[in-house]
Amino acid sequence: MTHILKPQFRHPNLRTNSVGLTRRDYEGVISTLCAGCGHDSVTAAIVEACFEMEIPAHRVAKMSGIGCSSKTTNYFLNRSHGFNSVHGRMPSVATGANLANRDLVYLGVSGDGDTASIGMGQFCHAVRRRVNMLYICENNGTYGLTKGQFSATNDRASRNRKGMETPFDSIDLCNMAIELGAGFVARAFSGDKAQLVPLIKAGLHYRGFALIDVISPCVTFNNHATSTKSYDYVRHHNQMVGRLDLVPEQEEITAEYAPGTSTDVTLHDGAQMRLSKLDISYDPTDAETALPVLERYKRKGEIATGILYLDDREQDLHDLIGTTTKPLNEVDADTLCPGSDALAAINDAHR
């Protein structure tokens, strides 16, 4: 790990956002991951997205479990709330936190082990409950912290460094999330920030469960020639099917697109997004037609990236179960505990 402290000096001309902060004000401590880890690029993309969104750090809750990926919440937004949970249990903790305070921005960072193995059950339920959060899975197909065993997302075609094959099929988190009712599902590559940063921004704006499955190469255990999650493999098999851009408020929509290839979507908070279809056969707003297309890409060994599914109804857990509109810490004591008369009235109604 790096022992050099990251110097505090910054470029004197570094851009500031309208609250006077630079990108570097959204950083955390220096990464202790292996040099060249894809996860560090995801961290940099999160920093960039938060800087561009001018997100107030104290309104963010960083949630994570266990693993290389889960360590990274320490490397950005060092003035935010954070919870580093038990292995695979981040979705439950995030669900609880979200129920208690619906006003914070929940950013979960997990990995393929933390999500697709030990936390699979937790993940599925957070999706179907539509917990309002952005769930980033830093997916490298390997258990890096325990020295490179196959993970559940490792493709059958992919061999380990010694040439060993896996006998099992891989879990596709995106397909699963679409089926379970996630409203925002995207796949990205850590080595392509031009694609990743707008996705993170859109995911943070989105209300409901947003998943970004980021293929994030493990340079130490899964970046060899026979891996399907190496920098080279992903670059050569990356097929962007749907592009998503955030349209800044003040910008007029002037660009012209071929008819039927581009749709503008306005999110609940007013954020404007533009969906561009890059594969004409693919409609990211229709799960029924989208899933078979994704399956076709997968069979060809191609990696479909970009926005894979978007449900513009933006439903979240609070909508589904009808909770109070305010965070619990803002609900006064009388409302929280209406007293024995109110209880008696409820009991009477059931007699």
Next chain:
Amino acid sequence: MEKTDISDPSYFHKVVDCQWACPAHTPVPAYIRLIAHGRYTEAFMINWESNVFPGILGRTCDRPCEPACRRGRIEEKPVAICRLKRVAADNRGPVDHLMPAIPTVKNGKRVALIGAGPASLTVARDLMPLGYDVTLIERDPQGGGLMRKNIPSFRLPVAVLDEEVGRVLDMGLTTRFGAEVTSMKSVLDEGFDAVFVGTGAPRGKDLRAPGRDEAAANIHIGTDFLSSVAFKHIETIGKRVVVIGGGNTAMDCCRTALRLGAESVTVTVRSPCEDMKASDWEIEDAEREGIPILDNHSPKEFVVEDGKLTAVVFERMRAEYTDGRRKLIPTGEPDVVVECDDVLMAVGQENAFPWIERDIGIEFNEWEQPQVDKDTFQSTRPGVFFGGDAAWGPENIIWAVAHGHQAAISIDLHCQGEDLMRRPAPHVNLASQKMGIHEWAYDNDISNDKRRIVPHVDPALSLRDLSMEVELGFDAQQAVDEAMRCLNCDIQTVFSDNLCIECDACMDICPVDCINFTQNADEPDLREDLRVPAMNHEQALYVSGDLNTGRVMVKDEDVCLHCGLCAERCPTGAWDMQKFLFVDAKALPIPPQEQSDAA
């Protein structure tokens, strides 16, 4: 853009801003690291090889390195390079045994040096170890030139000067002190194989105004005044003194006058203060001693009553700038009268060659300046060379040293019958600093400290003593702390495109956003498109060859901290931190030292 050719020594040399800016190309970061480790003798020797007078320059250098220092672009102030040099000179151990051997059997070539200032002494230093028979001819009784005559001893103690001038003289030159050359022809008639003119710019300029001649007894030319003080011909001055001029000579004059017993000293400048030619620190030193500087005051008349100077009348001026050209215009305000007993005139210097006959093949231009080749320092007469202020007018010590090195190369080539244009190449070397997975041979933690101020003696003491040095210099701890501010710009970031897997780790970690992976373009577009646009056009872009994705790596050298985080976070070793050693060629064949400056 084309792929950057890092095999061209000037590419990485330019990244070492201080060394590039130093006329003598002193390897600054190398000696600063040695000072940080307390290895003063080695730090001194690096300096001595490059600039001959470390103790003198560590006090008086014009410091072109400091405005160039990269540190000054990322925070307020550059590293105090000059004062660190002094630390090396003041604290070094014995060096006599490290000096080059002087052959007892000479090579049969005789060289005359006219003037014993820094330029001539540098030529002597470079030629003596080669076996030349060198004769030094000087008008004054001692060597040192302007360093002795014009720099007051409260800035440069005589002991320091004597030691460093003596170190050259001890190489066994033939010296003719007190011998003024009145005819170049007679020198040439002595049959020297080469003659070097290093006579400086000794003639102080005068300023004509009404009353000038009548008040002549109390109007002194600044440089003459300073040398008369240095040689103890003047020991007192009037109670009220006016210094006219805004250069370093004016600053030395006013502070000297104060020490000779003047009760009030006033400096007057025609231009606004910000246009003054004096170095900022010399102005600060004068102001610290309570000397007022009246700017925008143009001398109009010297008032003489009963045959004696009583005052100077000044016209108020203001500056107007059109197309970068300055024009001083009278404001029409009432004139200012400053009463005084003596005036010191420090309005510039020039070189003059009444002693060089005009019919011996040495051509002069319309301003009576010798025609000297910018590369070889040779005049129009083969075998006659010029350097220092004698060549193109007043510069400073470090330029004189740089000229001396080049002239010595030319003299050597000339005496050996070689082509003067075939200049020897510099010695360059690149050496990886990687010691282990996370270990580097240099200290790459970046200090956040501000520049330290050099302590001064109590003015109550120093103002009474002409020879008491005002600056005390850094102590050992201050020197270490200041040295740690150095960014080690000679530890280069070297990129191998064939190793890069484009994982972005270096780009993500770089604290100053200088690394980019982007589509190649023409330089103006590329500069605009970087993460932080590269708007300092003085600084190069380091462009790789095409990478696998068709992109290129572009690094803006401008504010790189040389912290090594790019190399530290690179999984494939595509980035490496390599120490770049650049030793400019000299006639003196000093084997370039590979300083093992690891801690």
